[in-house]
Amino acid sequence: MNDAYLEQDGVDGYSTVEESGPDLTTMVKAVVGAVRRNWALIAGTIAGVVVLGIAATLLVAPRYRAQVRVLIEDQADQIIEGTDLQKVNNVQDTDRFLQTQVGIIQSRSLAQSVVESGKLDRDAAFFDAMGQDMPDADSLSELGGKKTLEQARKDAAIEALMDNVSVDLPPDSRIVSISVSSHSPTYSAKLAQLYGERYIDRNLDQKYNSSSYARRFLADQLDEARDKVTQSERDLNQYARAAGLIRVTSQGESGNEESVLSVTNTTLVQLTDATSKATAERIAAEDRWRTLANVAPLSVPEVNSNPAIATLLSEKAKTEAALAEEQSRHLDDFVTVKSKKAEVAEYDQRIGAIADSLKKTAYLEYQAALQQEKSLTARVGALRGDALKEQDRGVQYAVLKRVADTNRTLYDTLLSRYNQLNAAAGASSNNLTLVDRAEVPTKPYSPRLFLNILISLVLGIIVAAAVVLLREVFDDTIRSPDDVERKLGMPLLGLIPLEKDGDVQNAFTDRRSKVSEAFRSLVTNLRYSTASGLPQVLMVTSSRESEGKSTTARAVATDIALLGKRVLLIDADLRRPTLHRRMADQKATGLTDVLTGQKSFADAVHPTDVETLSYMSGLPVPPDPALILAGDGLTGFVEQARAQFDIVVVDCPPLLGLSDAALLANHADGVLFVIDASEFHRGAVKSALRRLALIKANVLGVVLNRFDPRVGGEDYSYYTNDYYSYGNKRD
Numbered sequence: 001m002n003d004a005y006l007e008q009d010g011v012d013g014y015s016t017v018e019e020s021g022p023d024l025t026t027m028v029k030a031v032v033g034a035v036r037r038n039w040a041l042i043a044g045t046i047a048g049v050v051v052l053g054i055a056a057t058l059l060v061a062p063r064y065r066a067q068v069r070v071l072i073e074d075q076a077d078q079i080i081e082g083t084d085l086q087k088v089n090n091v092q093d094t095d096r097f098l099q100t101q102v103g104i105i106q107s108r109s110l111a112q113s114v115v116e117s118g119k120l121d122r123d124a125a126f127f128d129a130m131g132q133d134m135p136d137a138d139s140l141s142e143l144g145g146k147k148t149l150e151q152a153r154k155d156a157a158i159e160a161l162m163d164n165v166s167v168d169l170p171p172d173s174r175i176v177s178i179s180v181s182s183h184s185p186t187y188s189a190k191l192a193q194l195y196g197e198r199y200i201d202r203n204l205d206q207k208y209n210s211s212s213y214a215r216r217f218l219a220d221q222l223d224e225a226r227d228k229v230t231q232s233e234r235d236l237n238q239y240a241r242a243a244g245l246i247r248v249t250s251q252g253e254s255g256n257e258e259s260v261l262s263v264t265n266t267t268l269v270q271l272t273d274a275t276s277k278a279t280a281e282r283i284a285a286e287d288r289w290r291t292l293a294n295v296a297p298l299s300v301p302e303v304n305s306n307p308a309i310a311t312l313l314s315e316k317a318k319t320e321a322a323l324a325e326e327q328s329r330h331l332d333d334f335v336t337v338k339s340k341k342a343e344v345a346e347y348d349q350r351i352g353a354i355a356d357s358l359k360k361t362a363y364l365e366y367q368a369a370l371q372q373e374k375s376l377t378a379r380v381g382a383l384r385g386d387a388l389k390e391q392d393r394g395v396q397y398a399v400l401k402r403v404a405d406t407n408r409t410l411y412d413t414l415l416s417r418y419n420q421l422n423a424a425a426g427a428s429s430n431n432l433t434l435v436d437r438a439e440v441p442t443k444p445y446s447p448r449l450f451l452n453i454l455i456s457l458v459l460g461i462i463v464a465a466a467v468v469l470l471r472e473v474f475d476d477t478i479r480s481p482d483d484v485e486r487k488l489g490m491p492l493l494g495l496i497p498l499e500k501d502g503d504v505q506n507a508f509t510d511r512r513s514k515v516s517e518a519f520r521s522l523v524t525n526l527r528y529s530t531a532s533g534l535p536q537v538l539m540v541t542s543s544r545e546s547e548g549k550s551t552t553a554r555a556v557a558t559d560i561a562l563l564g565k566r567v568l569l570i571d572a573d574l575r576r577p578t579l580h581r582r583m584a585d586q587k588a589t590g591l592t593d594v595l596t597g598q599k600s601f602a603d604a605v606h607p608t609d610v611e612t613l614s615y616m617s618g619l620p621v622p623p624d625p626a627l628i629l630a631g632d633g634l635t636g637f638v639e640q641a642r643a644q645f646d647i648v649v650v651d652c653p654p655l656l657g658l659s660d661a662a663l664l665a666n667h668a669d670g671v672l673f674v675i676d677a678s679e680f681h682r683g684a685v686k687s688a689l690r691r692l693a694l695i696k697a698n699v700l701g702v703v704l705n706r707f708d709p710r711v712g713g714e715d716y717s718y719y720t721n722d723y724y725s726y727g728n729k730r731d
Contacts, residue, residue: 038471050457063181065180065446072175102176106165115154126157129183131182134153140152166181178192189440235400239396275379285369490689547675567647568647571651
């Protein structure tokens with residue numbers, strides 16, 4: 001058995017190669033094989049796509065791109081110190097703020113502002129630069145008259161501008177690039193510059209408009225607050241007048257004017273303080289009087305500290321000293337002694353008079369303090385009642401006063417804010433800065449020939465890969481031994497190589513040629529195709545004509561005959577018989593005469609150069625071959641052939657479109673199916689095999705004829721030169 005058959009996986013137990021899943025090497029080999037088989041299609045597809053890409057590039061009008069660069073800050077400088085009119089973003093919100101600005105740049109409203117400021121909707125050159133037709137009355141009628149011509153042109157200009165504007169904001173950057181492309185370099189620069197300027201102006205206008213709205217809003221609020229303050233003050237005054245409350249205005253600690261309720265409360269507070277002081281003074285005077293009333297005059301500190309008393313005491317001491325001296329020298333009745341005693345008594349009287357005067361003064365002070373305390377206490381009692389009544393009236397007054405104070409505070413706040421907005425209204429600072437102005441581009445950015453060729457090349461490769469993939473998926477061509485098992489599920493019995501010069505006859509007659517070796521390997525495999533060896537009646541057919549079935553039948557019959565078997569080769573293709581031409585017997589009696597009873601079986605059998613090989617031609621050609629093969633004569637004919645020959649090889653017509661092969665297959669022990677590996681079958685092989693399966697024919701296997709190892713893949717490269725030529729070369 002030849003190696004080709006041994007290498008078929010899962011064929012009747014003959015497999016010697018362990019089945020395994022596809023790996024990377026197998027996939028690569030499959031891809032290489034597909035490329036080799038379809039190299040012309042791949043090259044043509046790639047070339048066609050590249051040519052189309054070049055043609056499209058040359059036909060496309062050049063486009064020019066200009067750009068401006070704008071710096072976006074999330075906080076503008078404050079022109080007026082202390083104002084908080086400009087919103088300050090946190091660091092976390094910076095990215096969101098920048099993306100919002102990008103959205104504003106891409107907005108329709110900004111594009112409309114650019115169109116209106118540049119009057120682009122009235123500029124025919126603008127539409128030419130954008131590659132669009134300027135709407136006219138005819139195009140307006142297509143819209144159904146829903147828009148005016150002016151509106152249609154404006155909408156068209158806005159759409160054209162938006163389609164050709166691109167915004168680029170690099171990561172970690174605050175500089176945004178605004179690009180505008182058109183067919184005109186001048187217009188590209190003009191539109192880009194206009195876009196940047198309108199974006200910056202729009203930002204300032206937005207700030208001014210927002211401030212104007214705030215001023216109008218605050219003015220309305222101020223008018224309302226002023227009315228409320230006036231009314232609340234009026235209500236407060238009317239109630240105070242009706243309640244008899246006197247409002248006294250005083251300066252508070254904070255420097256603001258504060259309103260104190262009434263004089264009654266103030267007087268009550270003052271009298272209460274005075275009463276407290278009078279009580280304290282009365283207690284002090286009473287304590288002083290009680291202390292002086294029951295104490296000896298000279299024991300009173302105030303008496304001793306009195307300068308007059310001190311002088312009198314000093315004089316008295318001197319007089320007592322003189323009295324003592326006189327008494328030491330005279331008796332008590334002495335004049336000088338009496339005189340000194342009289343002086344001492346006078347001093348005592350004077351001192352007592354002064355001491356009594358001091359006590360009386362203390363008593364009088366006590367009485368005065370007591371009277372003052374009683375008077376103040378009575379006055380406080382009277383004012384307390386008045387104050388309590390005023391407090392009752394002051395509850396409503398306090399409510400009205402709080403309302404008035406609240407309205408006044410709101411009014412002051414709104415007035416301050418309004419003055420601040422008025423001061424800052426004309427001093428807005430823009431947080432957008434034009435970094436680079438738009439310059440007129442010197443060369444187009446599109447189309448780029450080299451890039452388009454490269455893209456076309458890649459696209460061509462992709463398209464070619466897709467075409468090859470689809471072709472491989474839907475292609476049922478049998479090109480390699482693997483295809484027989486994978487696509488047909490049939491064992492491969494023979495692998496006949498392709499002759500480069502196409503002279504199969506000469507290769508067949510050369511017993512050492514690759515073709516001859518391949519057919520001998522086929523016969524060897526046929527010997528093991530059934531349990532009993534070679535089938536006695538072997539039918540050779542194919543799906544369609546010119547696939548090499550006749551050559552295969554003749555080669556198999558010859559090789560079996562060379563093994564010593566008595567072999568009969570029958571040309572059963574009654575429509576286009578060829579065996580008689582190969583045997584150089586153009587008038588040989590054949591199968592048609594035997595089946596119709598015109599000739600006997602022996603008369604139709606002819607010898608060949610091989611002693612054990614005989615043949616029977618398909619002559620003469622009948623008008624209705626199917627009718628003859630369907631007759632009863634075919635069964636008897638096959639029985640005669642079985643009886644007289646060891647092996648009968650039947651060369652049958654193609655299966656598709658004809659019923660001849662199906663009729664013959666019912667009488668065969670085995671069918672050998674020939675496939676041309678160099679042709680595209682489009683399902684013909686599978687259809688033919690299905691037809692054989694319907695009649696339950698015993699298909700032994702497949703012969704892959706005209707096999708080209710270069711198309712089959714790397715796994716079959718060893719078939720190219722030396723596989724069937726072992727021993728032909730001499731060292």
